[in-house]
Amino acid sequence: MSPPTKEGNDVMLPGSNSPIPIAHGPMLSSLDYDEVMGEYRAKVSVDCPSVTHAIADSVASILGKDACDIPPLAETVDPDALNQLFRDSPLGPQGRRLTFTYEAFEVTVSSNGTLRLRR
Numbered sequence: 001m002s003p004p005t006k007e008g009n010d011v012m013l014p015g016s017n018s019p020i021p022i023a024h025g026p027m028l029s030s031l032d033y034d035e036v037m038g039e040y041r042a043k044v045s046v047d048c049p050s051v052t053h054a055i056a057d058s059v060a061s062i063l064g065k066d067a068c069d070i071p072p073l074a075e076t077v078d079p080d081a082l083n084q085l086f087r088d089s090p091l092g093p094q095g096r097r098l099t100f101t102y103e104a105f106e107v108t109v110s111s112n113g114t115l116r117l118r119r
Helices: 051-063 079-087
Strands: 005-007 010-012 028-034 039-044 097-102 105-110 114-118
Touching (some): 028 051, 039 051, 051 079, 051 105, 079 097
Antiparallel strands (some): 039 114
16 A cells, blocks of 8 residues: 555545545644554543554545544454553653554554554
């Protein structure tokens, strides 16, 4: 699969005719595509109630869908356990990290508030 292309502040997915705007909602403070690494990187907003909300928001934004229109994260991981794991973890690059597959993305959650999503 070819990487997305950028058009201004939008990301264009291969084979897509419409750009997907970079997310700036209450769950994420940013969502960018790193062409060198071939992955999306999202920064969780300080106002986000849980990491599971941020994951759903990231995947939905990349796919150009509403978070309600993708399968529940609970079909892949235990959302309560995931939230608990990252709720009180130390911030910083040496903190906790977890990787799992959700909606054809390899999702890596880091305790520094970064999500990495790779197809």
